[in-house]
Amino acid sequence: MSYPRKQFAQHWLRSPTALNQIVKAAQLSTDDHLLEIGPGTGILTERLLTLAQTVLAVEIDRDLCKKLVQKFGKRDNFLLLQGDILTLRLEDYLQDFSQFQNPNKVVANIPYNITGPILEKLLGNIAQPNPQPYDLMVLLVQKEVAQRLCAGPGSRTFGALSVRVQYLAKCEFICDVPSKAFYPPPKVDSAVVRLRPRSIEHPAESPKHLEMAVKLGFASKRKMLRNNLQSVIDRDQLTQILEQLKVNPQARAEDLSVEQWVSLSNQLVHLTS
Numbered sequence: 001m002s003y004p005r006k007q008f009a010q011h012w013l014r015s016p017t018a019l020n021q022i023v024k025a026a027q028l029s030t031d032d033h034l035l036e037i038g039p040g041t042g043i044l045t046e047r048l049l050t051l052a053q054t055v056l057a058v059e060i061d062r063d064l065c066k067k068l069v070q071k072f073g074k075r076d077n078f079l080l081l082q083g084d085i086l087t088l089r090l091e092d093y094l095q096d097f098s099q100f101q102n103p104n105k106v107v108a109n110i111p112y113n114i115t116g117p118i119l120e121k122l123l124g125n126i127a128q129p130n131p132q133p134y135d136l137m138v139l140l141v142q143k144e145v146a147q148r149l150c151a152g153p154g155s156r157t158f159g160a161l162s163v164r165v166q167y168l169a170k171c172e173f174i175c176d177v178p179s180k181a182f183y184p185p186p187k188v189d190s191a192v193v194r195l196r197p198r199s200i201e202h203p204a205e206s207p208k209h210l211e212m213a214v215k216l217g218f219a220s221k222r223k224m225l226r227n228n229l230q231s232v233i234d235r236d237q238l239t240q241i242l243e244q245l246k247v248n249p250q251a252r253a254e255d256l257s258v259e260q261w262v263s264l265s266n267q268l269v270h271l272t273s
Contacts, residue, residue: 133197
């Protein structure tokens with residue numbers, strides 16, 4: 001019997017209800033090629049293998065890999081890589097496995113401590129979006145992170161992460177997953193989210209300026225935006241820009257939509273160039 005390891009922040013999902021929600025959210029067909037990050041004991045993998053054309057699984061735990069090979073190793077549509085998803089170059093390992101190349105969907109139970117880096121690995125970032133975006137990603141994350149990913153402007157949970165991710169993808173909150181759905185139960189609840197990478201209709205003229213503005217703007221959420229950005233733009237100038245964008249001059253960072261953040265950063269480019 002395998003036991004979860006603290007060093008890998010392992011919490012294994014065991015709720016049939018949550019598993020069903022994840023599978024449903026992935027909208028799988030026999031044409032889909034899946035990347036599963038952190039298959040663990042394979043409880044979700046087993047379902048995915050019956051619905052998708054192929055499943056490429058990446059697991060960091062060597063002992064779990066041995067058990068996954070014993071369980072699924074004879075299936076033609078299953079390939080397992082042992083390693084850290086953050087450092088693995090998948091293309092290097094898939095040269096001889098053409099049927100597993102270029103997965104179009106991702107399913108992942110993400111360890112809380114590496115959520116940010118995995119999101120960036122999958123989506124890219126404002127300056128460098130993933131050049132080969134996935135069709136969709138279904139992720140099991142900490143509930144607080146899920147709320148931030150899916151929050152709208154004006155919400156208390158809308159923050160820098162919301163802007164960075166929503167600039168690159170449409171985010172949907174699928175369902176809550178209570179801590180008791182895991183073994184061992186984590187100290188906080190989780191949630192399932194679905195991300196659909198999108199082509200950016202109105203990209204920032206300077207991704208560098210957008211990233212800078214977002215970072216400074218959310219640095220002190222209680223302060224008004226014109227105070228947070230005064231190191232890069234005069235307060236009166238910013239007031240004029242906000243009025244042009246039909247934003248209250250006393251607005252805080254969370255009051256601006258992603259589109260307004262892009263427009264604001266474009267104005268900053270013109271003023272500082």
